[in-house]
Amino acid sequence: MARKIALITGGGDCPGINAFLASAVRRGSSEYGAEFVGIRNAFSGLADDDPEKYLMPLHNENVIGLENRSSTILDSSRFNPFTEDNLARGYPQKILANLEKMGIDGILGTGGNDTILSAQRFESLGLPTVMAPKSIDNDVSGTDVMLGFRTAIYFGAQAARSTADSARAHRRISVVEVMGRQAGWLALEIGVASGADLITIPERPVDLNEFCSAVKRIYSKYNCANLVIAEGTSIQYEDPVIKRAREESGVVRALLEETPELDAFGNPKLGGISQILRRVLKIELGLKKIEEIRSTDLGFTLRGLAPQADDIILGLRFGIKAADILLGEKRTGLMVGIDGLEIVDVPYEEALKPKTVNRSDRELAALGVFISSS
Ligand code: F6P
Numbered sequence: 001m002a003r004k005i006a007l008i009t010g011g012g013d014c015p016g017i018n019a020f021l022a023s024a025v026r027r028g029s030s031e032y033g034a035e036f037v038g039i040r041n042a043f044s045g046l047a048d049d050d051p052e053k054y055l056m057p058l059h060n061e062n063v064i065g066l067e068n069r070s071s072t073i074l075d076s077s078r079f080n081p082f083t084e085d086n087l088a089r090g091y092p093q094k095i096l097a098n099l100e101k102m103g104i105d106g107i108l109g110t111g112g113n114d115t116i117l118s119a120q121r122f123e124s125l126g127l128p129t130v131m132a133p134k135s136i137d138n139d140v141s142g143t144d145v146m147l148g149f150r151t152a153i154y155f156g157a158q159a160a161r162s163t164a165d166s167a168r169a170h171r172r173i174s175v176v177e178v179m180g181r182q183a184g185w186l187a188l189e190i191g192v193a194s195g196a197d198l199i200t201i202p203e204r205p206v207d208l209n210e211f212c213s214a215v216k217r218i219y220s221k222y223n224c225a226n227l228v229i230a231e232g233t234s235i236q237y238e239d240p241v242i243k244r245a246r247e248e249s250g251v252v253r254a255l256l257e258e259t260p261e262l263d264a265f266g267n268p269k270l271g272g273i274s275q276i277l278r279r280v281l282k283i284e285l286g287l288k289k290i291e292e293i294r295s296t297d298l299g300f301t302l303r304g305l306a307p308q309a310d311d312i313i314l315g316l317r318f319g320i321k322a323a324d325i326l327l328g329e330k331r332t333g334l335m336v337g338i339d340g341l342e343i344v345d346v347p348y349e350e351a352l353k354p355k356t357v358n359r360s361d362r363e364l365a366a367l368g369v370f371i372s373s374s
Pocket residue numbers: 012078112135136137179180181231263269270303
C-alpha cells in the first residue's frame with residue numbers, strides 16, 4: 001500500500017530547506033509511489049484541533065523550482081510537544097492521533113537539535129521518522145555541515161567585509177554580531193572570511209580588559225578595527241569592565257537587566273551583545289563619540305536567504321537519501337548527514353551530541369579569534 005508521508009520543517013528557518021522538500025517529494029513519489037503532505041508550522045500544526053488547516057499537499061508538479069526558494073514554504077515553529085505541561089495535556093498522543101486520522105504513517109523533515117530531539121521521542125512512540133540537519137548554527141554532530149550554514153557564511157562574510165571597508169574609510173571600529181547560540185562556527189567562519197581583526201566565540205571566554213586593550217592596539221595602529229562577535233560570547237556580569245559600563249551607561253544597564261526569554265526547549269533568546277560592547281569600547285578606549293563605533297547585527301539576515309549552490313545541492317542530496325532510507329530501506333530514527341563527500345545516516349543519539357568549535361587555541365588565535373590569557 002502506498003505510504004502517505006508528512007513533511008515538516010521545525011526550528012529556525014535557513015537556506016536549503018526547500019531543496020530538501022522538493023527532492024524528498026520527487027524521490028519518494030517517483031521511486032516509491034508515496035504521497036506527501038507538507039504540514040505548516042511543524043509540530044504546532046500537527047497538534048492543532050484542526051490539523052487539516054495546516055496541510056499543504058506536495059507533488060512533482062508543485063515543487064518545480066522549489067529548491068531555489070528562501071526559508072521554508074512550510075513555515076516553522078519551536079513547539080515542543082514534550083514539555084512537562086504539554087505532556088500533561090497529552091500533546092504527543094494528540095499528534096499521533098491526528099496523524100492517524102489523516103492516514104499519515106511517517107515523517108520526513110528538517111530540524112536542528114531541538115526538532116531532532118522531538119523526532120527521536122516520537123520515534124520511541126512508534127512513529128517512523130527520518131530527519132535532515134538544518135541550522136545556520138551548524139551545531140549538531142553526525143554531519144560535517146548542516147543545511148543553511150554555507151549560504152549564511154557566504155552572505156555573512158560579504159556583509160561583514162562591507163562593514164569593514166566602510167569602517168576603514170571612516171576610521172571607525174565596526175562590531176558585527178552574528179547568531180549561533182552556544183556554537184561559534186558562524187562567527188568564526190564569517191570573521192575569517194571577512195578579514196576581521198578580532199573574532200569572539202562562545203567557546204572561548206572573553207576577559208574584557210584584555211579584549212579592549214587588544215582592540216585599542218589595533219585601532220591605534222590602523223585607525224580602524226573590525227570585530228565579529230558571536231551572540232553567545234560569554235561576558236561576566238561581575239567583570240570590572242562591565243561594572244564600569246553599567247555605572248556609566250543606561251543602555252548597558254537596561255540591556256543587562258533584560259532577562260532573556262527561554263524558548264520551548266530552554267534556549268535563552270540571545271542577541272544584543274554588540275550594543276553592550278559598543279559602549280564598553282567607548283568607555284575603555286576613552287572615545288568622545290559613540291558613533292566612532294558602529295555595530296551591525298546580521299541576525300536574521302542569515303536565516304531568510306535564498307540558498308547558494310552548496311545548500312541547493314546538499315538539500316537535494318539529503319532529500320534523496322532520506323526518502324531512500326524511510327521508504328526504500330524502511331529504516332527510521334535516523335538523521336542524514338554528509339561525511340566528506342558522502343551522504344550518510346546516523347542515529348539520532350549521535351546527531352544530538354552538541355558540536356561546538358573544537359579547534360586548537362593556536363589555530364584559532366592565528367585566525368583572529370580572541371583568546372584570553374587567563
Ligand atoms: O537556531 C538558529 C538560530 O538562528 C540561533 O542562531 C538563534 O539564537 C535562534 O535561532 C533565534 O531563535 P528565534 O528564531 O526563535 O528567535
